[in-house]
Amino acid sequence: MSNKLLECVPNFSEGRNKEVIERIVDPFRKTEGVKLLDYSADKDHNRLVVTVIGDPEGLKKSVLEAMAVAVKEIDMNNHKGEHPRMGAVDVVPFIPVRNVTMEEAVELAKEVARQAAEKFNLPVYLYEDAATSPDRQNLASIRKGQFEGFKEKIKKPEWKPDFGPAEVHPTAGVTAVGARMPLxxxxxxxxxxxxxxxxxxxxxxxxxxxxxxxxxxxxxxxxxxxxxxxxxxxxxxxxxxxxxxxxxxxxxxxxxxxxxxxxxxxxxxxxxxxxxxxxxxxxxxxxxxxxxxxxxxxxx
Amino acid sequence: MSNKLLECVPNFSEGRNKEVIERIVDPFRKTEGVKLLDYSADKDHNRLVVTVIGDPEGLKKSVLEAMAVAVKEIDMNNHKGEHPRMGAVDVVPFIPVRNVTMEEAVELAKEVARQAAEKFNLPVYLYEDAATSPDRQNLASIRKGQFEGFKEKIKKPEWKPDFGPAEVHPTAGVTAVGARMPLxxxxxxxxxxxxxxxxxxxxxxxxxxxxxxxxxxxxxxxxxxxxxxxxxxxxxxxxxxxxxxxxxxxxxxxxxxxxxxxxxxxxxxxxxxxxxxxxxxxxxxxxxxxxxxxxxxxxx
Structure with missing residues (x-):
């Protein structure tokens, strides 16, 4: 591992299908410079929370690979669960751990957001310390309306995504990528x-x-x-x-x-x-x- | 590193000659499975304290190599310093850190003591949790009389060394090897x-x-x-x-x-x-x- 270390806690909207869950988690097991610390899938929430730690390059690579699986396999039109959600890849926070400034974490978040928007034709919002305006700092404000409500919300000028099209991905919805301190x-x-x-x-x-x-x-x-x-x-x-x-x-x-x-x-x-x-x-x-x-x- | 981890804090009776100090410390830099955490030489004490961490095999190998240098290079007949001391390698404690029982730390201490006695013709006492009798638990009791006093002390039946000859090494004195909890x-x-x-x-x-x-x-x-x-x-x-x-x-x-x-x-x-x-x-x-x-x- 390099001496620059961040944590990443991506949340995916799949808590039930074990085969899909394992395929989403796999890149975090296999990518150099990344260590999978924990993952837990909750059936009621129908949500997968992964905790990984690694250097910026390893995290970028593995997160984008996991996102590719989730975007391909999860159809938000069929998704039900207790936890609020707006996309197949619901939220991706980057957290400085060691020798990384918040500015560097924000840069990493923006780079992942940009590439994800491009690769998957996905609308992406930046949040918390990566937010481009104060009303996008709070994840709950961005997510309000959830997947179902975003078809209308995304058309409003004030909710134009930071990256990607101003149109909800038909199956994967929208995604928030951000940077924050450890919670x-x-x-x-x-x-x-x-x-x-x-x-x-x-x-x-x-x-x-x-x-x-x-x-x-x-x-x-x-x-x-x-x-x-x-x-x-x-x-x-x-x-x-x-x-x-x-x-x-x-x-x-x-x-x-x-x-x-x-x-x-x-x-x-x-x-x-x-x-x-x-x-x-x-x-x-x-x-x-x-x-x-x-x-x-x-x-x- | 293996999953069994101990700390070792060997004390050597050389705090002034930089060339000798570096040669004593060298094996802890070069041995696989061992990490040198710290070393500090004090001129007034005329003493070198090394802190290393590693697996049992790596520690055994590096400690014995460092002891070989100290036994060869340090002459206790010329040693003066404020800290009590009885040998060129004054004391070698092994401390369980992770996945190591005190019994295993004691075994490692005994093995190092046995090999050091054999290789260097050195009288060695086991102390603290490795002690073979209650009056040898306390390092201060063993060290009482110091290098100069040991020529007589070692002849007493109750102070027969645990390993090696019942005779002080002419230049390297005597050594204590032990096991204890982190202090x-x-x-x-x-x-x-x-x-x-x-x-x-x-x-x-x-x-x-x-x-x-x-x-x-x-x-x-x-x-x-x-x-x-x-x-x-x-x-x-x-x-x-x-x-x-x-x-x-x-x-x-x-x-x-x-x-x-x-x-x-x-x-x-x-x-x-x-x-x-x-x-x-x-x-x-x-x-x-x-x-x-x-x-x-x-x-x-």
């Missing part, structure tokens, strides 16, 4: 079953409510456990740390006489997101990431 | 210049004083900063966590109305030692080390 899914549990308290705390902690800059949060009812949860996406752990969200939730919970009873970390995250937490709570002075054995092994 | 050097600073308080807290926190099982601690005067410190060696962070030592120091400091004002982590440590801390303070439920990106890259 850490962090949920904090409260010792109450009152969802209003979780909602109120979520509103105070998240960015749009005046809270932390890189924190999205909603209240969630964990009915089986009889408790509620603040479910968060930490969208840039290098700037908004996990301990900040955790401590602010404790501060808000005090208003209601409610305790924080635990937390969850979902999926894969960089060690540094937790090392920052440890360094804060232990008050460690002058700590360097080069002191971490695994960093020496990987990048030393 | 984390963790220091906690107090908001006072009273060394008696640091000493008293150290005594309460450390194992021999009735404190934590895998914690060695002493009080240290940081004269330049006008504060004192509890300087600790955490000898098994998988069993005694850093947060336990930190919180117990805070508990003791309360007696004296003194605050903990910071801490330091010295040298290289495994990410898991800090991840355990973060998981504790955030109250994370069901966390798995497979969720760490770097672990997926290294061992996934």
């Amino acid at each position: 850490v899914a962090f949920n904090v549990n409260l010792g109450t079953d009152n969802i209003e308290i979780a909602d109120a705390i979520a509103r105070k902690v998240r960015y749009i409510g005046g809270g932390l800059r890189y924190c999205k949060a909603i209240g969630v009812d964990l009915k089986e456990r009889g408790i509620v949860q603040i479910s968060m996406n930490m969208t840039n752990y290098t700037k908004t740390s996990l301990y900040q969200a955790y401590e602010l939730i404790k501060v808000e919970a005090r208003r209601y006489g409610v305790n924080v009873v635990g937390s969850e970390l979902i999926g894969i995250l960089p060690a540094q997101a937790l090392i920052d937490v440890a360094v804060y709570y232990l008050g460690v002075e002058n700590f360097s990431e080069e002191q971490i054995l695994e960093n020496r092994l990987l990048w030393g | 984390v050097a963790f220091n906690v600073n107090l908001g006072t210049d009273n060394i008696e308080i640091a000493d008293a807290i150290a005594r309460k926190v450390r194992y021999i004083g009735g404190g934590l099982r895998y914690c060695k601690a002493i009080g240290v005067d940081l004269k330049e900063r006008g504060i004192v410190q509890i300087s600790m060696n955490m000898t098994n962070y998988t069993k005694t966590s850093l947060y336990q030592a930190y919180e117990l120091i805070k508990v003791e400091a309360r007696r004296y109305g003194v605050n903990v004002v910071g801490s330091e982590l010295i040298g290289i440590l495994p990410a898991q030692a800090l991840i355990d801390v973060a998981v504790y303070y955030l109250g994370v439920e069901n966390f798995s080390e497979e969720q760490i990106l770097e672990n997926r890259l290294l061992w996934g």
Whole structure:
């Protein structure tokens, strides 16, 4: 592997047909400079989420090959699933991991978007840090209307694709390609079953409510456990740390006489997101990431 | 690299002659299956500390080659330095890192000790987890008397070497080879210049004083900063966590109305030692080390 490393988490609209799923995943197994970390297909969502890591060249090559399979094999006219979706290749985010700036990740996203549009005659939108206008930063805004609604939406001047034709691909729909920071899914549990308290705390902690800059949060009812949860996406752990969200939730919970009873970390995250937490709570002075054995092994 | 991984931190009694230092370090650069992480030579200590990681075969080969250079080039009769020492190759600890049990680390230590004794006609003691009796566990007990004192000490039946002749090597002295858990050097600073308080807290926190099982601690005067410190060696962070030592120091400091004002982590440590801390303070439920990106890259 080169010393430039990104993560890519492409989402495909196929969660049921194992043969197709394996053929989509195959390029990530076979391409040099790329390592397949995880893939999971969900039948209810009818969606495949792949996590790969690699250098820019290897990722570009393998992502385009996987996209070719998905565009050929998936017919969105027959697609049903619980998760919102707009295309056979629904979304392709590139995430800087090591020795890669956000600018370089954006360049890679644009190059993949351009080639995909050309090769597959596919309308492609750039989103998040790769977005060409503020109203295209948010993936949910782009995807609104989903595959079925895009036949009309794509005709509007403000929704002209960044690459490819201003016409939905007849079977593969449209695709979003973007660049973003690593996302850490962090949920904090409260010792109450009152969802209003979780909602109120979520509103105070998240960015749009005046809270932390890189924190999205909603209240969630964990009915089986009889408790509620603040479910968060930490969208840039290098700037908004996990301990900040955790401590602010404790501060808000005090208003209601409610305790924080635990937390969850979902999926894969960089060690540094937790090392920052440890360094804060232990008050460690002058700590360097080069002191971490695994960093020496990987990048030393 | 194979999937069995150990760290080795051999200490050699040469901290001044650059040419000899480089020749000792060379096998760790050139041997397959081994990665040189760090080496530092200290002139005052007149000592070279090498940190390497690798599979059992690569480590065995490279360590024996480095020992051959040190035995040939270092004459302990001319050695002066502030650090206690008993041989040209003073001490060789093997530390399990990944997919290696302590039993396997002990086997590797014994094999290296046996071959070194045979190849170099060198008396070798096994220490820590490789020790053949409880009074040989502690390196300081073995090393007591140092090179100069060993001519007499080695004649005592209780100090017969585990391998090699019961006679000091005329120029290379004696060597200790052992196996131990990774050691984390963790220091906690107090908001006072009273060394008696640091000493008293150290005594309460450390194992021999009735404190934590895998914690060695002493009080240290940081004269330049006008504060004192509890300087600790955490000898098994998988069993005694850093947060336990930190919180117990805070508990003791309360007696004296003194605050903990910071801490330091010295040298290289495994990410898991800090991840355990973060998981504790955030109250994370069901966390798995497979969720760490770097672990997926290294061992996934």
